[in-house]
Amino acid sequence: MADLKAMKKSNGPACPTCGKAESLDNRPFCSERCRDVDLNRWLSGAYAIPAVEKPDPDEQETGEVLPLSRN
Numbered sequence: 439m440a441d442l443k444a445m446k447k448s449n450g451p452a453c454p455t456c457g458k459a460e461s462l463d464n465r466p467f468c469s470e471r472c473r474d475v476d477l478n479r480w481l482s483g484a485y486a487i488p489a490v491e492k493p494d495p496d497e498q499e500t501g502e503v504l505p506l507s508r509n
């Protein structure tokens with residue numbers, strides 16, 4: 439991957455997204471934008487499959503239990 443090469447190239451910590459030097463405010467990224475890019479990348483990989491809310495009558499997502507509905 440090109441990104442890994444960029445990281446190894448520089449001595450100090452570098453932005454995983456673009457390989458530039460990281461900024462203190464956005465460590466380990468160089469900018470908020472790169473942080474966002476990486477986050478989206480990560481999220482799209484991690485939650486590639488589910489993420490779709492489907493109505494499931496057996497699953498109480500909110501944890502709210504209505505006494506009347508149980509009767």
Ligand SMILES: [Zn+2]
Nearest residue numbers: 453456468472
């Ligand atoms: Zn960057």
